Amino acid sequence: MVECFKVPDNLPLVGTVYFGIIDRGTNVLQIRPTTFCPLSCIFCSTDAGPNSKRRRTEYLVELDHIMDWTSYLVKIKGEGVEAHIDTVGDPLTYPKIVDLVHQIRELEEVATVSMQTHGHLLNEKVIDDLEQAGLSRINLSIDALDPQLAKRLAGTENYNVNRVIEMAKYITENTSIDLLIAPVWVHPLNDLEMEKIIGLAKELGAGRNCPPLGIQKCERHKFGRRVKEIKFMTWYEFYRRLRELELRTGTKLILKASDFGIRPATTLRAPYQKWEKISVNVVGPGWFKGESLAVTRDKRWVVTIVGAELPEGSEVNVRLLRVKDNILVATISN
Numbered sequence: 001m002v003e004c005f006k007v008p009d010n011l012p013l014v015g016t017v018y019f020g021i022i023d024r025g026t027n028v029l030q031i032r033p034t035t036f037c038p039l040s041c042i043f044c045s046t047d048a049g050p051n052s053k054r055r056r057t058e059y060l061v062e063l064d065h066i067m068d069w070t071s072y073l074v075k076i077k078g079e080g081v082e083a084h085i086d087t088v089g090d091p092l093t094y095p096k097i098v099d100l101v102h103q104i105r106e107l108e109e110v111a112t113v114s115m116q117t118h119g120h121l122l123n124e125k126v127i128d129d130l131e132q133a134g135l136s137r138i139n140l141s142i143d144a145l146d147p148q149l150a151k152r153l154a155g156t157e158n159y160n161v162n163r164v165i166e167m168a169k170y171i172t173e174n175t176s177i178d179l180l181i182a183p184v185w186v187h188p189l190n191d192l193e194m195e196k197i198i199g200l201a202k203e204l205g206a207g208r209n210c211p212p213l214g215i216q217k218c219e220r221h222k223f224g225r226r227v228k229e230i231k232f233m234t235w236y237e238f239y240r241r242l243r244e245l246e247l248r249t250g251t252k253l254i255l256k257a258s259d260f261g262i263r264p265a266t267t268l269r270a271p272y273q274k275w276e277k278i279s280v281n282v283v284g285p286g287w288f289k290g291e292s293l294a295v296t297r298d299k300r301w302v303v304t305i306v307g308a309e310l311p312e313g314s315e316v317n318v319r320l321l322r323v324k325d326n327i328l329v330a331t332i333s334n
């Protein structure tokens with residue numbers, strides 16, 4: 001049974017990929033208020049959703065808490081910030097998603113509020129509310145147009161791709177929200193769907209102020225789901241196929257950061273080095289089985305401890321295995 005951990009408001013919201021805010025040194029901040037997902041995609045790199053076998057915990061962050069940290073971090077970045085609500089699940093599961101968009105939009109440093117979703121929870125009212133709240137763009141993943149294949153890829157019997165397509169149409173026809181269709185290319189299962197999805201994006205008029213498509217490569221992840229029919233393309237093969245599709249469809253598919261206005265920007269730097277030994281306090285369960293959530297002694301960074309489920313309240317020494325993009329991962333050290 002996966003437990004829900006409400007992130008206490010005295011915990012920092014930087015340091016983990018699971019919840020809070022990720023700053024990779026550009027003008028984009030990834031905002032992660034929850035880890036829940038309604039789907040169980042067979043290729044999911046984070047083993048999310050009801051069929052998850054590895055997850056131990058789902059995290060939920062209070063709106064005021066995530067807003068305090070978002071306001072703090074956008075000030076460090078300065079003007080022209082893109083707040084990208086992406087999560088390791090689906091952002092539409094966040095109960096206060098509309099308020100979150102609205103409050104982020106009010107921050108003067110924020111130029112764009114975008115969201116990544118598979119769209120299973122979209123309906124006309126949610127879309128209208130998100131538009132009113134000031135959402136600039138939805139990156140909508142549609143991985144197949146064939147309804148049976150789409151269900152299979154989503155790992156969810158009641159996933160209805162035709163309903164998601166209807167919502168995509170609603171977005172372009174009735175709102176000012178920009179739409180980017182972002183399929184995951186799960187080679188070879190949906191190879192034949194890519195050209196059809198490109199046709200759909202064109203037909204819908206996706207990409208008013210951004211590219212219409214952002215095809216994503218399905219990648220092998222240590223804790224991702226595995227299905228034996230999935231073959232992982234090399235990056236060379238992926239780009240070769242994208243180039244072929246570009247020529248065949250006359251659509252730009254190979255994207256650069258600058259296509260989204262992404263540029264380097266000031267960042268909050270973690271004052272630690274890889275392999276450094278530090279002391280931390282365990283504050284809760286880890287996201288996956290065999291992990292724990294901890295906080296540094298100065299209470300400014302959260303740390304994921306891998307390889308140990310430790311009791312809350314314990315103080316332990318750890319060795320940092322990763323200090324990159326403000327994400328801290330550690331293992332127990334003597």
Ligand code: SF4
Binds near residue numbers: 038049
């Ligand atoms: S790929 Fe996205 S929508 Fe699908 S299960 Fe994973 S997090 Fe959820």
